[in-house]
Amino acid sequence: MRRRILLILVAATLVTVVPATAASAHGEKSQEGFLRMRTVGWTDVHFSGDTVQQGQTVTVTGTVKIMDAWPSSLAKGQPNTCFMSMIAPGPVIVLKERTINGESMPTRIDCTKGRAYDFSMTFAGRRVGRWHIHPAFAVKGAGTLIGPGAWINVQENPAGFTNEATLLGGKTVNLENYQLPFIWIWLTLTFIIGMVWMIYWTVPKRTIAHLAVTSQIPLNTDGAAYGLITKKDHRNSTIMMLATVVLLGAGWIYQLANFPTKIPQQIIQFAPANIPRPAPFVTLEAGKGKAIYDASKKQVILETTATNTGKQPAQLAQFAVADLTWYNQAVPAAKPSGPQAVDTSYPMTVQSDTIAPGATQSVTITMPSDIWIHQERLLPIGESQLTVTGLLRFQTPNGDKTDVEVDEPLTPTAFTT
Amino acid sequence: MAVDAKTLELRELMLKKYRYIDRKWDLVFWVTAAFVVGAAADITKQLFAGDWDFWTDWKDRQWWPIITPFAIIIIGSALQYIQWLAWRFPTGMTYTAVSFWLCTLVGRWLQWGAFVYYPMNFVWPATMVAAAIFADWVLLKTRGSFILTSIIGSGLFTIAWWVSNYIPLAGLLQPAVWMDRVVTLADVQGIEYVRSQTPEYLRIIEHGSLRTFLGETQYVAFAFGATVTVIGYWVGQAIARGLAIWPIGRFLKKW
Numbered sequence: 001m002r003r004r005i006l007l008i009l010v011a012a013t014l015v016t017v018v019p020a021t022a023a024s025a026h027g028e029k030s031q032e033g034f035l036r037m038r039t040v041g042w043t044d045v046h047f048s049g050d051t052v053q054q055g056q057t058v059t060v061t062g063t064v065k066i067m068d069a070w071p072s073s074l075a076k077g078q079p080n081t082c083f084m085s086m087i088a089p090g091p092v093i094v095l096k097e098r099t100i101n102g103e104s105m106p107t108r109i110d111c112t113k114g115r116a117y118d119f120s121m122t123f124a125g126r127r128v129g130r131w132h133i134h135p136a137f138a139v140k141g142a143g144t145l146i147g148p149g150a151w152i153n154v155q156e157n158p159a160g161f162t163n164e165a166t167l168l169g170g171k172t173v174n175l176e177n178y179q180l181p182f183i184w185i186w187l188t189l190t191f192i193i194g195m196v197w198m199i200y201w202t203v204p205k206r207t208i209a210h211l212a213v214t215s216q217i218p219l220n221t222d223g224a225a226y227g228l229i230t231k232k233d234h235r236n237s238t239i240m241m242l243a244t245v246v247l248l249g250a251g252w253i254y255q256l257a258n259f260p261t262k263i264p265q266q267i268i269q270f271a272p273a274n275i276p277r278p279a280p281f282v283t284l285e286a287g288k289g290k291a292i293y294d295a296s297k298k299q300v301i302l303e304t305t306a307t308n309t310g311k312q313p314a315q316l317a318q319f320a321v322a323d324l325t326w327y328n329q330a331v332p333a334a335k336p337s338g339p340q341a342v343d344t345s346y347p348m349t350v351q352s353d354t355i356a357p358g359a360t361q362s363v364t365i366t367m368p369s370d371i372w373i374h375q376e377r378l379l380p381i382g383e384s385q386l387t388v389t390g391l392l393r394f395q396t397p398n399g400d401k402t403d404v405e406v407d408e409p410l411t412p413t414a415f416t417t
Numbered sequence: 418m419a420v421d422a423k424t425l426e427l428r429e430l431m432l433k434k435y436r437y438i439d440r441k442w443d444l445v446f447w448v449t450a451a452f453v454v455g456a457a458a459d460i461t462k463q464l465f466a467g468d469w470d471f472w473t474d475w476k477d478r479q480w481w482p483i484i485t486p487f488a489i490i491i492i493g494s495a496l497q498y499i500q501w502l503a504w505r506f507p508t509g510m511t512y513t514a515v516s517f518w519l520c521t522l523v524g525r526w527l528q529w530g531a532f533v534y535y536p537m538n539f540v541w542p543a544t545m546v547a548a549a550i551f552a553d554w555v556l557l558k559t560r561g562s563f564i565l566t567s568i569i570g571s572g573l574f575t576i577a578w579w580v581s582n583y584i585p586l587a588g589l590l591q592p593a594v595w596m597d598r599v600v601t602l603a604d605v606q607g608i609e610y611v612r613s614q615t616p617e618y619l620r621i622i623e624h625g626s627l628r629t630f631l632g633e634t635q636y637v638a639f640a641f642g643a644t645v646t647v648i649g650y651w652v653g654q655a656i657a658r659g660l661a662i663w664p665i666g667r668f669l670k671k672w
């Protein structure tokens with residue numbers, strides 16, 4: 001019977017563990033669609049490579065915009081503290097450089113709704129394997145908003161991996177194991193002294209014999225008269241305590257002598273310079289657009305009215321929504337080079353994609369709903385904010401580009417998928 | 418000096434041999450209880466002071482010395498009461514400390530090191546062993562005065578805890594250069610070893626005022642830490658007396 005139970009337990013464990021595949025995503029699609037669309041928009045995200053050795057670097061660049069449509073329910077509608085980082089399955093990469101609008105960004109920044117931030121993050125491969133890596137933009141009061149991810153292969157470096165850091169005096173140290181031997185020795189020494197204390201008290205003295213006596217005497221007495229605690233115990237304990245003092249003293253002198261200059265952990269927060277951007281040459285007419293989810297045709301349709309205020313024809317090239325970028329296949333150069341490009345098997349069709357200078361016209365984009373619903377979980381039906389929000393990119397024949405935010409109410413023809 | 422009969426009786430009781438509950442029982446008990454005690458202490462610490470213990474860039478001079486001693490003294494205080502009451506062993510705090518450190522070490526090494534691959538010099542667990550010895554010593558010297566132990570012992574505990582953990586941290590507080598900024602090596606660890614879903618603005622360090630003490634923010638933190646640790650000590654005492662000993666007394670009228 002026992003053997004049978006044991007076999008069942010082993011089988012149950014194997015059944016749950018063996019078929020499990022490695023987790024390879026970061027839950028970006030578990031965030032609600034409105035959260036991903038209305039908070040930040042990602043454009044021009046580009047990874048400089050996809051295969052590196054340990055220690056070699058990859059740089060990811062792009063632009064992230066805090067949308068004007070930022071939900072009032074997050075960060076009280078006014079994001080003000082932000083942070084950028086990489087999302088990875090643990091420290092499989094190390095972040096070596098990070099800039100925001102051209103300035104180095106060690107920690108957090110002041111941020112403002114409606115502003116766009118050009119970022120650059122350089123990371124080095126650390127752990128061998130194939131990892132899905134995303135840039136991420138975190139906003140206090142809202143959480144971390146994940147950008148387009150890419151697979152990065154980190155290959156073994158025959159020379160091994162070191163992570164050099166430079167001290168202010170110029171000396172370099174390997175952060176992978178700097179001070180680690182001393183830390184282990186120190187923690188072990190303190191552990192040993194604790195074990196000496198424990199062994200002294202618990203090995204020669206029997207708990208049961210003591211309990212028979214302590215149950216008959218008051219709490220605030222050491223029971224010296226009965227042999228519970230003797231003068232020798234007091235003396236030896238004081239010696240052990242003094243040995244601890246000596247150990248701490250020796251450690252203190254060691255750190256003073258070896259690390260005379262120390263500073264507290266730093267808090268760095270600044271407002272990055274606002275990069276002047278060209279004035280947009282396309283504007284959208286407020287209140288004249290809409291988004292439709294056509295459940296029967298399995299399409300998501302975005303209609304908007306746009307005015308070209310520039311001097312050249314403006315053609316719709318891309319529609320960036322959350323961490324995806326749809327592109328106009330009539331414009332070959334419009335396909336993004338980064339991981340956010342929607343697969344060509346899910347084409348976006350655009351009616352009247354070019355607006356003459358000075359003209360106002362309706363622009364309609366049609367996209368297959370499958371990718372919105374099943375692949376990306378982005379269509380916000382069933383959520384508390386039925387809108388489609390993103391960035392429409394228009395470009396001119398001479399290469400000028402402008403990103404215009406679109407935020408239209410969504411009307412589903414049915415709440416079925 | 419004449420010795421009364423009761424004293425003689427208790428002295429003889431100390432020497433009595435037991436057949437079933439003796440040295441082997443003690444060994445089994447101390448070893449198996451270590452897992453429970455260590456786990457309880459680790460969970461309590463993680464609930465109150467987890468992040469400050471996990472990362473070197475959280476081990477600051479303001480919040481770390483206030484919150485962590487409070488968190489880690491609770492279970493140690495409970496064990497102090499139990500072990501003194503039951504056996505007159507001034508070992509409760511130290512027993513908790515060594516069990517706790519072993520549990521934390523195994524967890525940190527396996528989960529954070531082997532499984533997720535953080536370098537151990539970034540996520541090494543703090544130790545409370547040296548601090549615990551002082552607290553147990555005070556209990557012994559005051560002959561079981563929990564009031565004096567809570568005041569004197571907690572104060573010594575806080576300072577000894579900070580000293581014993583500042584020593585391994587010191588090397589990581591050296592100024593370093595990251596891009597064009599001067600930060601500590603601990604800050605560089607925090608920047609470079611990415612922690613997904615943990616934006617830096619969540620880091621509660623160097624946060625708050627009380628900086629009018631000629632730059633000696635640290636010593637103000639000790640004073641607050643020692644005070645808060647006294648409270649933690651009595652939380653532990655309440656746990657031991659109310660949740661451990663009192664229920665036993667309800668069912669056992671006689672040992």
